[in-house]
Each structure stands twice: as structure tokens, then as C-alpha cells.
Amino acid sequence: MANVLIDGLKDRISNAIVSNQSIGIILPGSNYPDLVQSLFEHIRCNPDEAWVYVTVNKPCENLFNEFEFLEESKNIRFIDCISRAAGISIVKNNCVLIESPTMLEKLVLEIMNTFKDVDVKTKKFLVLDSLTNLIIYNDPEIVTEFFYLIMNRTRAKNIHIVSIAVEEEDLDKYLNRLIYLNDKILKVRDSFI
Amino acid sequence: MKIVELSNDELCLSGIGELDVMLGGGIPTGSTVLVVGGSGCGKTTLCMQFLLNGAKNDERGVFFTITEPLFKLTKNLEGFDFYDKKLIESGMVNLIDLRIISERLGLDTEKYTVEDASALLDILKDIAEELNVKRLIIDSITALCYRLQTPEMIRDFIFKLGSSLAAMKCTTLLTSEVPPKKFQYSQYGIEEFISDGIIFLGDYERKGDLIRTFQIVKMRGASHSRTKYAMSISSKNGVELAPLLRSRE
Numbered sequence: 001m002a003n004v005l006i007d008g009l010k011d012r013i014s015n016a017i018v019s020n021q022s023i024g025i026i027l028p029g030s031n032y033p034d035l036v037q038s039l040f041e042h043i044r045c046n047p048d049e050a051w052v053y054v055t056v057n058k059p060c061e062n063l064f065n066e067f068e069f070l071e072e073s074k075n076i077r078f079i080d081c082i083s084r085a086a087g088i089s090i091v092k093n094n095c096v097l098i099e100s101p102t103m104l105e106k107l108v109l110e111i112m113n114t115f116k117d118v119d120v121k122t123k124k125f126l127v128l129d130s131l132t133n134l135i136i137y138n139d140p141e142i143v144t145e146f147f148y149l150i151m152n153r154t155r156a157k158n159i160h161i162v163s164i165a166v167e168e169e170d171l172d173k174y175l176n177r178l179i180y181l182n183d184k185i186l187k188v189r190d191s192f193i
Numbered sequence: 194m195k196i197v198e199l200s201n202d203e204l205c206l207s208g209i210g211e212l213d214v215m216l217g218g219g220i221p222t223g224s225t226v227l228v229v230g231g232s233g234c235g236k237t238t239l240c241m242q243f244l245l246n247g248a249k250n251d252e253r254g255v256f257f258t259i260t261e262p263l264f265k266l267t268k269n270l271e272g273f274d275f276y277d278k279k280l281i282e283s284g285m286v287n288l289i290d291l292r293i294i295s296e297r298l299g300l301d302t303e304k305y306t307v308e309d310a311s312a313l314l315d316i317l318k319d320i321a322e323e324l325n326v327k328r329l330i331i332d333s334i335t336a337l338c339y340r341l342q343t344p345e346m347i348r349d350f351i352f353k354l355g356s357s358l359a360a361m362k363c364t365t366l367l368t369s370e371v372p373p374k375k376f377q378y379s380q381y382g383i384e385e386f387i388s389d390g391i392i393f394l395g396d397y398e399r400k401g402d403l404i405r406t407f408q409i410v411k412m413r414g415a416s417h418s419r420t421k422y423a424m425s426i427s428s429k430n431g432v433e434l435a436p437l438l439r440s441r442e
Contacts, residue, residue, distance in 0.1 A: 102400045109433050
């Protein structure tokens with residue numbers, strides 16, 4: 001069942017991202033691990049694409065432990081906003097650490113700098129994991145401003161965005177407002193297949 | 194006031210992408226610019242990057258320090274990718290400890306008389322002329338002004354220094370130390386009126402974290418932005434600027 005779910009998610013993401021500049025994925029917390037797995041599976045299967053993965057949710061180290069192939073993957077780079085705030089400062093080749101999830105301007109700069117080294121012709125993708133966690137650490141208005149800024153900057157450089165929003169009752173009004181700024185919304189439900 | 198469009202040789206490019214865009218191309222050549230900020234705001238780094246970027250573009254520069262010994266200054270620079278030791282070895286960038294010069298001139302290191310100030314001014318001009326520098330930094334003008342005993346002496350010193358260097362088409366940055374979280378440009382309230390430009394570096398507190406900010410307050414002869422930016426300093430890129438997010442300010 002889990003594989004069917006992940007394959008289904010992978011297909012939906014792959015199809016949506018080809019034709020849209022930005023996609024927002026809104027999902028219940030229970031589906032989050034499947035989504036992350038399907039995203040990484042997609043990245044592994046598409047080595048010609050360049051991905052930047054911003055994690056505000058799990059430290060990079062955890063992701064590397066869970067998906068061992070990531071550490072060796074050449075087509076993905078991580079921006080980790082959570083490790084240093086959690087007192088972890090492990091240095092990895094394909095991972096940049098940001099001091100705190102509140103340093104949103106620094107995050108913008110790091111995202112754009114990371115894409116600078118990528119060949120112009122390469123398809124470029126950015127994952128924001130997740131808007132929910134950004135709102136936990138920042139005022140929602142600031143996150144909205146950040147999201148507009150990053151959308152505009154990435155659009156100008158033809159970078160596609162995948163932003164993840166994990167449903168959270170208290171934050172849903174902010175998340176809905178943010179997620180609908182995307183060109184395409186994917187709502188994930190346990191029974192979607 | 195009509196802003197005259199300047200051609201490239203009339204502009205001194207900082208080499209910091211976003212800053213040059215904010216300035217409409219660069220700092221008007223020959224300007225004296227006050228770089229203001231509290232401790233840890235990035236004044237010295239900004240000035241050093243400006244100097245080294247100029248040297249990479251064949252513009253010789255000199256950095257006069259009063260606040261930091263040279264070995265500390267160079268040690269701190271080694272962490273930055275913009276630093277190139279060869280530029281110092283080749284004489285494209287010259288680092289000079291102003292306190293040593295003062296001692297060699299036999300000046301009182303604590304308080305300058307009018308004659309002392311005049312002698313120091315002459316030596317600064319001579320060095321700039323002899324090295325044919327196009328970029329000059331004094332870090333900090335506050336520490337130097339502390340040794341000048343009256344407001345008149347401060348005004349006279351900065352005015353004469355600025356005029357002489359402008360005649361040599363040398364662009365000058367003077368760092369000015371101010372207390373944290375105070376929107377003031379200098380300790381003595383004089384420096385900003387004689388300067389052609391003011392760049393204000395500050396801090397912005399968000400959820401307890403301090404974000405560096407950058408703002409051009411004044412730049413005579415340039416149609417510049419006055420927007421407040423977030424400033425980041427990284428070993429790879431040195432000073433970088435991004436729009437400051439401030440929805441609830």
C-alpha cells in the first residue's frame with residue numbers, strides 16, 4: 001500500500017511540476033513521510049535536474065540517515081535551517097547550515113547562491129519543507145513576504161518551487177493563504193488514489 | 194536637484210552587486226563616504242571588500258587602521274574568499290597602522306595639537322599620492338577624531354583630507370563608530386556634514402536574533418536607493434544584500 005501511495009505521489013508531483021512554475025502540496029501530517037520519500041525518489045530518478053531542498057523540519061543529518069543515497073547525490077543540495085538552532089553543527093559537502101529559521105533574508109541569499117553554480121540549461125527546482133515550520137518560527141506576515149520574494153526571484157531565474165504545507169489546525173488560515181499563491185495545488189489525502 | 198548621469202570612469206564600483214545597483218552604478222569617484230555602525234555591524238569587512246575588489250580591478254588602495262593591529266586585521270581577512278594575499282604582497286593593497294605612523298612622526302598618541310593634525314594630514318596625503326591610490330580607508334575616523342581636540346579641528350581635518358583626495362580622484366571610506374541601536378551617524382556630530390555619503394549599518398532584532406541591516410542615507414551626486422536592506426556576511430561571498438522583510442515593523 002505504501003509503495004502504491006508513494007508511486008502515486010511521485011507521478012502527481014512529476015506531472016505537476018513540468019507544467020507549473022510553482023506547486024504547493026498540502027497534506028496531513030500522517031502523509032508527510034510518504035511525500036518526502038516520493039520527492040527524494042523523484043530526485044534520484046532524475047539526475048539531470050538540479051534540486052535545492054530547504055529543510056526547516058528535520059536536520060540534514062536525519063534525512064541522510066533515512067535516505068542514504070542523498071549524501072552521494074550530485075543533483076541535490078540542502079539548506080538546513082534547523083540543525084544549528086538545535087545545536088547540531090555537522091558539516092556535509094552538499095549542505096549549507098543557516099543559523100536560525102528566522103534568518104529569512106539569509107535563506108533567500110543562500111537559495112539564490114546555490115543555484116548560481118547550476119548550468120543555465122539545467123532544469124532547476126526548489127523545495128520548501130515546510131511552510132508550516134517557517135510559520136512556527138516566524139510571524140505569518142513575514143513568511144508571506146518571504147514567500148512572495150522567493151517566488152519572484154526564482155521565477156526570474158526559471159526555478160520551479162515545490163512548497164510543502166503540513167496541515168496544522170491552528171495555522172490553517174495562514175497556510176491556506178500562502179499555499180494558494182502557487183500556480184498549482186496538490187491536496188494529498190489518504191484515499192486520493 | 195537634477196542628478197547628473199555619470200559615466201563608468203566617474204563611478205567607483207564597490208564590486209558588491211546589489212550595492213552598486215542601489216547606488217545607480219557605484220560611488221561617485223572622489224567621494225568621501227562615512228560607513229556608520231555599531232560594533233559587529235560589518236564596517237571593516239565592507240571596507241576591506243571594497244578595497245580588495247578595487248585592487249582586482251587595477252585600482253590601488255590603502256587601508257589605515259587605528260583600531261586593530263595589522264596582524265589581527267589580516268588574520269580576520271584570511272577567512273574570506275575575496276581576500277587575496279598576493280594583492281597585499283604586490284602592493285596593490287597597502288595596510289598601514291596609523292598609530293605606528295603617529296609614533297614615527299613623534300606625535301602624542303592620545304591628543305593631537307593643530308600642528309600634529311596638520312602633520313598627520315600631510316603624511317596621509319603624501320602616502321596616497323606616492324602610492325597613487327584610488328581607494329582609501331580610515332578605520333576608524335571616530336578613533337582619529339577622538340585625538341583631535343575641538344570640533345573645529347575635526348571639521349578642518351576631514352574637509353581638507355576629503356578635498357585633497359577628491360582632487361586625486363581617490364574615493365575614501367571613513368568608518369564611524371556609534372552606539373548600538375542609535376540612529377546617529379557619528380560620535381561628534383560633525384563627520385556626516387562634511388562627508389559626501391553616508392552608509393548606515395545597523396541591527397534588526399527578530400525573535401531575539403540580530404539581522405544586520407544596510408541603508409544608504411546620503412550619496413551626493415548619485416540617484417541612490419534609501420531602502421533598508423538585510424546584510425549578510427559569509428566567508429564565500431563577503432557582504433551580500435537582500436531586501437529586508439519587515440511586515441510588522
